[in-house]
Amino acid sequence: MEINKVAVLGAGVLGSQIALVTAIRGFEVVSWDISEEAVEAASQRYDKFGHRIAAEVDDIDERAVAEGRSRLSLTTDLAAAVRDADLVIEAVPENLAIKREVWAKVGAAAPARAIFATNTSTLLPSDFAEATGRAEQFLALHFANLIWKNNTAEVMPHKGTDPAYVDILGEFAERIGMVPIKLKKEQPGYVLNTLLVPFLEAGMYLVGSDIAEPADVDLDWRNSTGSPMGPFETIDMIGLRTVKAVRETRPNDAEWYKNFGALVDSMIEKGHVGQEAGQGFFTYDDDGNIVG
């Protein structure tokens, strides 16, 4: 099936990036959010991200961004947003009740052909597939922040998804400049976080057990594997507040786990929450490079 018209639900940080990049890549996009204030905030995000995209993506200039903006409309009317959509991408808050409510309305208003995709990070598509009213056309399309730069897009079906839609969404993702990664089954954390979480926890173990210093752990990983970042620079990039939130979903009674938790708490208390703050396990300059 051909995708021409896309509705993006939620115009927060990620929703606005998805809507804008999709429009720049030639699709007709309707960006929906819940209130006039949210829509106004989104409009400013489009300006800000538009300039960054023009500066950072080789084949996109300010003119291409302006043309994309002309294909992008904003609305607070959900039924109108999806009424003629070939694809609906949902990026509303990570709250099951909100997701279910939005998808029930979308299911009632969207045309029968429309493919339904959620960008959920922490929930599973199966948690709210039934609310869409057409579970077989519903799956996840998961983006990372700054989607034009961190351009991995994970495509993940739930048990009831018709597998044909995995390929269709993969092709759509490529057309908007993403590298699609197709999963065959539901997996919390998709592929990337399934690899990343135990890797970061191994780093936490080494430091929480006082076996090695964060700088030495990172140096070993970089020098041994050629990777640009070790676990502690990665934690700084993710942000210590997010790492703390993830830790709280994975309770562990081990001494090293508690030690590392106490370290994270003391760093957050001092405002050393990571790269964004200029200080985490390492110190950063304004460009996000480690200093000293």
Next chain:
Amino acid sequence: MEINKVAVLGAGVLGSQIALVTAIRGFEVVSWDISEEAVEAASQRYDKFGHRIAAEVDDIDERAVAEGRSRLSLTTDLAAAVRDADLVIEAVPENLAIKREVWAKVGAAAPARAIFATNTSTLLPSDFAEATGRAEQFLALHFANLIWKNNTAEVMPHKGTDPAYVDILGEFAERIGMVPIKLKKEQPGYVLNTLLVPFLEAGMYLVGSDIAEPADVDLDWRNSTGSPMGPFETIDMIGLRTVKAVRETRPNDAEWYKNFGALVDSMIEKGHVGQEAGQGFFTYDDDGNIVG
């Protein structure tokens, strides 16, 4: 203390690399192995590795290799090898009885000043520290294969090591072109394998659970983190036989673990044992690059 004379025990793949690079970097080196046959084989390794080092290391040419060879002698006499050593580096087979026997002889023959280092990968220094007769001067100095290229050197004390030797060995490692990583405590797998094993097992989980294909797992990791290799290319580089051996030390009843083990077994049976064989999870050309 100053290190000038180094004895390297065991002239196998890694021992011969350590001895040769150390000699090229200006130290007087005695290379010991158990038999005339072993010493003859080592001599051929020195030729082979010498050419590679001259070709691959910027500041080393054939002349520097030849000068290094002139500082390197071979012997089958263990007591003579260590009699005047400032540093003894042991790289004999990973067998506790052999390690204990060799270290007991070294302890009896080496001068009191000598620092004792083991390159053990799978044992811990504390497993045979007492056999050395001077546990406080004994610690691990752990190299990776092709030490001039994969130049991480992990320095790891056991509980009874005088911490001053961690710094001394770290400086020595830098002088022979290594990037030293200092550990504060014993840890099986040092830093690198402590990070690597759970990362690789997360990849095994994704494939063993039929959640994603190896190529997609690797692509996600490379594209999302900028790392040169994902878990399956890493497994191919390590070699499936080694991965199988490591798995056997970490029994796990989970279905995905058994599924992945069956896959590894079937690949080994077909000779698809990794990069070295030209075929593992991926297909490789003669230069070790993935084809197709």
